Amino acid sequence: MPKSSVDQLAINGGEPLFFEPLHAGQINSPQSNELETAFRGIFSRRFYANHGPLERELDSRLATYLGVRHAISITNGTLALMILLRALGLTGKVLVPSFTFPGTVQALSWAGLEPEFCDVDASTHNLSTATVSDRLGSGATAVLGVHLWGRACDVKGLAALAEEHGLILLYDAAHAFGCTAGGRLVGGFGVAEMFSFHATKVLNAAEGGCITTNDDELAARVRTMRTFHESETRADVAFRMNGKLSEAQAAVALCSLDEVEANINANKLRYELYKKRLAPFSGIEFIDHAYGEKSNYQYVLVQVEKEAAGISRDRLMQILRAENVFARKYFSPGVHRALPYREQYPEVLNRLPVTDELSDSLMQLPTGQAVSQDDVERVSELIGFILNHV
Numbered sequence: 001m002p003k004s005s006v007d008q009l010a011i012n013g014g015e016p017l018f019f020e021p022l023h024a025g026q027i028n029s030p031q032s033n034e035l036e037t038a039f040r041g042i043f044s045r046r047f048y049a050n051h052g053p054l055e056r057e058l059d060s061r062l063a064t065y066l067g068v069r070h071a072i073s074i075t076n077g078t079l080a081l082m083i084l085l086r087a088l089g090l091t092g093k094v095l096v097p098s099f100t101f102p103g104t105v106q107a108l109s110w111a112g113l114e115p116e117f118c119d120v121d122a123s124t125h126n127l128s129t130a131t132v133s134d135r136l137g138s139g140a141t142a143v144l145g146v147h148l149w150g151r152a153c154d155v156k157g158l159a160a161l162a163e164e165h166g167l168i169l170l171y172d173a174a175h176a177f178g179c180t181a182g183g184r185l186v187g188g189f190g191v192a193e194m195f196s197f198h199a200t201k202v203l204n205a206a207e208g209g210c211i212t213t214n215d216d217e218l219a220a221r222v223r224t225m226r227t228f229h230e231s232e233t234r235a236d237v238a239f240r241m242n243g244k245l246s247e248a249q250a251a252v253a254l255c256s257l258d259e260v261e262a263n264i265n266a267n268k269l270r271y272e273l274y275k276k277r278l279a280p281f282s283g284i285e286f287i288d289h290a291y292g293e294k295s296n297y298q299y300v301l302v303q304v305e306k307e308a309a310g311i312s313r314d315r316l317m318q319i320l321r322a323e324n325v326f327a328r329k330y331f332s333p334g335v336h337r338a339l340p341y342r343e344q345y346p347e348v349l350n351r352l353p354v355t356d357e358l359s360d361s362l363m364q365l366p367t368g369q370a371v372s373q374d375d376v377e378r379v380s381e382l383i384g385f386i387l388n389h390v
C-alpha cells in the first residue's frame with residue numbers, strides 16, 4: 001500500500017512497503033533449461049576444467065562480440081587484473097582512482113605495485129586527464145582507469161596523456177561489458193582491459209572474468225600465466241597461477257551471453273522508468289547514461305544532494321531499508337579510507353575531495369530481473385513521499 005501519512009512509514013512502525021527485500025544486487029540469471037542442457041554436456045564429456053570446449057568457445061565468442069583479437073577468460077575479475085599487471089611487468093606506482101571497487105586497488109597490491117590515488121571528475125566519476133595530470137609527479141609507470149557505471153573514461157584524452165608521458169594505460173572494465181566509447185565497444189582500449197563476470201555484473205558466469213587485448217605477445221603471456229596446464233604454454237614467463245575458468249563457469253557465461261542483449265534492454269526499461277519518475281524530485285540527481293554512447297544500464301544511481309533534498313543520503317537509505325528497499329552506498333568509503341591504504345598513505349586522506357563527496361552522496365537503486373516495472377514505480381513513489389514528508 002502506498003503511504004499516506006508519515007506514521008505509515010515502516011521506520012515509524014508501519015507495514016514495510018515490500019514483503020521481501022528488494023536488493024540492489026541487479027542479478028540477471030540465465031534461463032534454467034539452457035543451463036541444464038549445458039551442464040548435462042559437461043557431465044557426459046567428463047571434462048570439467050583445464051581449458052575444455054566451453055571455455056574455448058567462450059573466449060572465441062567474447063573476442064568476436066567485443067571486436068578484439070584476444071579475450072582470455074580467468075577465474076574472476078580480481079585475479080584477471082593481478083595476472084594482467086604481472087604479465088605487463090609493471091613496477092612501482094600505478095595511477096588509480098580511489099572511487100572504485102576495492103578489488104581494483106587490491107589487485108595492484110597483490111601484484112607488488114603501489115597505488116597512487118587520483119581523484120575523479122565530479123561529472124563523469126572517472127579519472128580524467130586533469131586528475132591524472134595532478135599526480136604525474138609521483139613517478140608512476142602506468143594508469144589504471146575504471147569505466148565506472150559502464151560510462152567509459154575519456155579514452156582518447158588518457159591515451160594521448162599516456163603516450164606523452166610514457167605511461168602504460170590499462171582499464172578495469174568490470175562495469176562496462178556492452179558499453180561504448182566514441183561508438184566503439186569497451187574491450188579494445190589501452191594495452192588491455194579487464195572484465196568481471198561476477199553474478200552481479202551484466203554478463204553473469206556466477207564468478208568469472210577475462211582480459212581483452214589486441215596485443216598478441218601480451219595475450220600469449222596472459223594465456224600462459226593463468227594456468228599450469230601445458231596446452232596453454234605460449235610464452236616464456238616466470239610467474240604462473242591457477243586462474244583457469246571451469247567448464248561450469250563457462251557454461252553459465254555462455255548462457256548469459258546468449259541473453260545479454262535482452263537483459264540490457266530490460267535494464268534500460270527499468271533505468272528509464274526510474275529516470276522519468278525521479279525527475280521531478282529536487283535534490284535527487286539521476287546519474288545519466290544517455291550521452292550518445294551505448295550502455296548496459298546495469299547501474300541505476302542517484303546522487304542525494306542533502307540541502308536540496310532536505311534529507312541526507314544515509315537517512316534516506318535508512319528509511320528505505322525499513323521498507324525492505326535495500327538501496328546501497330556505492331562505493332563507500334573510497335578505497336583510500338579502507339585498510340591497508342588509510343594507514344599506508346595517511347597523506348591521501350585529505351586530497352580526494354570529489355571521491356569523498358561522491359562516497360557520501362551516491363545511492364544505488366534496486367534493478368535486475370527480480371525488480372519489475374511495478375517495483376520501480378513503487379520505489380520511486382516511496383522516495384517522493386519521503387522527500388515530501390520527512
Ligand SMILES: *Cc1c(COP(=O)(O)O)cnc(C)c1O
Pocket residue numbers: 076077078079100101103104146172174175195196197198207208209
Ligand atoms: C566486480 C568488480 C571487480 C572485481 O571483479 P570480481 O570478478 O568480483 O573479482 C573489479 N572492479 C570493479 C569496478 C568491479 O565492479
